Amino acid sequence: SLQMDLSTWEDMANGTSVKEFVLLGFPGTWHFRVSLVVVFALMYSLTLIGNASIIVLVRMNRNLHTPMYFFLCNLSFLEIWYTTGVVPKAIGVMLGTSQTISFSVCILQLFFLLSLGSTECFLLSVMAYDRYLAICYPLRYSSLMNSVLSAQLVLSSWLGGFLSIALLAFLTSRLTFCGPDVINHFLCDIDSCLALSCSDTWPVELATFLVSIIVVMASCVVTLVSYIYIISSILRIQSVSGRKKAFSTCSAHLSVVTIWYGSAMFLYVKPSAQNSLDLNKLVNTFNTVATPLLNPFIYTLRNKEVKQALRQAFQKK
Numbered sequence: 001s002l003q004m005d006l007s008t009w010e011d012m013a014n015g016t017s018v019k020e021f022v023l024l025g026f027p028g029t030w031h032f033r034v035s036l037v038v039v040f041a042l043m044y045s046l047t048l049i050g051n052a053s054i055i056v057l058v059r060m061n062r063n064l065h066t067p068m069y070f071f072l073c074n075l076s077f078l079e080i081w082y083t084t085g086v087v088p089k090a091i092g093v094m095l096g097t098s099q100t101i102s103f104s105v106c107i108l109q110l111f112f113l114l115s116l117g118s119t120e121c122f123l124l125s126v127m128a129y130d131r132y133l134a135i136c137y138p139l140r141y142s143s144l145m146n147s148v149l150s151a152q153l154v155l156s157s158w159l160g161g162f163l164s165i166a167l168l169a170f171l172t173s174r175l176t177f178c179g180p181d182v183i184n185h186f187l188c189d190i191d192s193c194l195a196l197s198c199s200d201t202w203p204v205e206l207a208t209f210l211v212s213i214i215v216v217m218a219s220c221v222v223t224l225v226s227y228i229y230i231i232s233s234i235l236r237i238q239s240v241s242g243r244k245k246a247f248s249t250c251s252a253h254l255s256v257v258t259i260w261y262g263s264a265m266f267l268y269v270k271p272s273a274q275n276s277l278d279l280n281k282l283v284n285t286f287n288t289v290a291t292p293l294l295n296p297f298i299y300t301l302r303n304k305e306v307k308q309a310l311r312q313a314f315q316k317k
Contacts, residue, residue, distance in 0.1 A: 055076050171207050
């Protein structure tokens with residue numbers, strides 16, 4: 001142990017720190033990894049098709065040019081990039097064709113994914129606020145949520161998402177790595193970097209905790225408060241059909257929110273980063289591969305307007 005500490009200290013003194021990492025991915029037999037690659041590739045293709053279809057459908061259909069669908073397009077656009085930041089590299093890792101990742105690319109991937117994840121938190125809370133206005137103030141909705149406000153809210157979500165992670169990525173890039181250089185994951189995440197670093201990690205751990213509290217918790221509170229008002233408003237509606245209609249406009253969003261925040265809180269809102277990396281890997285897979293795939297289906301299957309637009313598009317063809 002003392003010898004290892006000495007060699008670590010010498011490495012730091014000589015400045016010979018790790019310049020690239022090896023991503024483990026999912027260890028297992030070749031057949032297991034190939035079958036995982038097939039699943040990942042299939043889900044990735046469906047995610048791209050599903051989310052791109054929503055964007056095209058909204059663009060082409062005049063009836064869908066409303067704030068709600070403008071937010072949905074932004075969410076779909078985000079999901080395309082979010083899953084693209086993970087899956088192609090993960091497939092390379094599992095096939096063994098590109099298992100190494102340079103330190104700078106690792107930090108870039110980490111920044112990109114966490115920024116998009118934070119943007120998604122903000123976007124989902126904006127969408128909850130939009131549903132709150134639509135259900136609690138139906139007559140004043142179009143004047144309250146106009147195109148200018150919806151554009152401002154979307155821009156704030158994107159800016160807030162990327163700015164909130166900038167300091168975190170900077171602090172992580174300042175960490176020293178003297179070896180080992182193997183990351184037990186298919187992507188670069190904060191926990192793996194903290195586990196491998198030989199320098200003091202408390203500033204990064206503190207920043208991760210504070211950023212996740214601000215991003216996840218703040219957006220979650222906005223979403224929660226919006227839904228408390230929405231549900232109490234729905235319960236006051238006299239007719240059963242009216243209640244059903246009001247609930248159907250926000251049920252899809254509620255499903256997406258529950259899935260997203262559940263996994264985000266597990267991954268990021270915790271005082272220490274050194275918990276089970278294998279469990280993190282599993283939740284990350286769900287978060288980065290399954291959720292972007294589920295979103296378009298949840299929104300289209302539970303939405304009459306989107307179904308109608310789809311039907312019209314196919315009839316035209």
